[in-house]
Amino acid sequence: MIRVGIAGATGYTGVELVRILSRHPQVRIVAGTSEQYQGSALGAVFPHLGEEAGALELLPLEAERLAAACDVVFLALPHGVAGSVAPALVAEGVKVIDLGADFRLRDPEAYRAWYRHDPAPAELLAEAAYGLPELYREAIRPARLVANPGCYPTSCALAAAPLLKAGLVETRGIVFDSKSGVSGAGRGVSLGVHFGEVNENFKAYSVAGTHRHTPEIEQTLSDLAGEAIRVTFTPHLVPMTRGILTTAYFQLKEPVSREAVLEVFRDFYRGAPFVRVRPAGNLPQTKEVWGSNRCDIGVEVDARTGRVLVVAVLDNLVKGAAGQAVQNMNLLFGLPETLGLEALPVYP
Structure with a gap:
């Protein structure tokens, strides 16, 4: 044991x-x-x-x-x-x-x-190995020390990785529009997460490149692209306990169909047990991963603007934190990556 x-x-x-x-x-x-x-x-x-x-x-x-x-x-x-x-x-x-x-x-x-x-x-x-298994699995296995990623950076990296590795999109002008539940602020007491402040409210915060997860997102995307990348990242606080939904925007280098982009995602995440690429026209919702170590991803192509839109959802306390940490522990000790993490999401 x-x-x-x-x-x-x-x-x-x-x-x-x-x-x-x-x-x-x-x-x-x-x-x-x-x-x-x-x-x-x-x-x-x-x-x-x-x-x-x-x-x-x-x-x-x-x-x-x-x-x-x-x-x-x-x-x-x-x-x-x-x-x-x-x-x-x-x-x-x-x-x-x-x-x-x-x-x-x-x-x-x-x-x-x-x-x-x-x-x-x-x-x-x-x-230190960066503990995002879908991207750095082989570096994690022999490590003594793992840096578990932030919750927002996990959703952003998983949304971006297939597109950047395939070279389908421009590396400039990438936008991440992210929404998180209140538990992302931790258990400490502060005015911004009091019930009366959060209930029936919806706000952006740490805008214009000031959120502390920004350099972490850029570090991972720069690794993927092989060049320095700067992004626009805007987090929002929504009145729910758990969950992150990130909508990511990328400019295509040339016209590509939605099905072709989906196939790129399916190929990239083949063998990644906790990333589910949703069928065409089926975008994920936070409740569909609640309490699980899953990240569900949906893809759309806006032919009018030449953009790819990627929607990624995860539970910020599981795949965004504790579940991913246990996934990393499994890798460190040569165990099946999914061990102890097979629980299905809780719904509704």
Whole structure:
């Protein structure tokens, strides 16, 4: 059995990790940390988890204790914390999957500029594998440290990858229009996510290239295209708990039919168990992936403007965070990629 620790077990991402890993047949959760609830049982904070998972005692964050007890540690911590915790874990031979942003950006100065924290140690930053399995599977397998992608960047990269790799679209003028549920803001209290602020409301935020996921999106797309890419990324907050819907806009280099573009997507994601390319004329909705590790993708071609429109949906807490982290863990330990993640979406 793989001995698992979860640092930050009482955030939304942390408790989602507990939910998924509790039914993973090759895992035993042996440690969980929480600054706010240390000394309590996890079930006292989240009674829905049941007796076994709920009995987990919440401990203070101590890298040495986690290293002694665990084979892999998930870091579901605020940005800027993982960079100081991961080195001690990796040095003891523990696999680390960071669900924050500390190891996502390869350029340490870009991280400093966008996140206003000191970057992680350069040697670990250089070796961290970017944990988007559909694009970087072979780099993830031998890694000691995995940087789990952000939720928005996952939807944007999966929407863009087949088109950029096939060279069908221009690399300028790419637009991502993304909508997310409120859980993407985390479990902390802030005015912007109070019920009275969110209910019956719909807003754009961090517009005009100011959202911190922008450089992460551009880094991945630049890898795919083999050249530096700049995008327009506009996130929106919608009054729902879970889910992301991204509509991506690309300019075709020459006229291509919808069926031809769909075939490019089908070929690209053949063998990707969690990406479903929807049939022609069938665009996905967030409820159709709720609670699952799936990303569903629909494609349309606007012949009048010469654009491809791609709609990608995922659950921001699963494929956008905890589920993808477990997918990465499976790769690290040579397990079937889908193990523990086969649950169908919950509907309605």
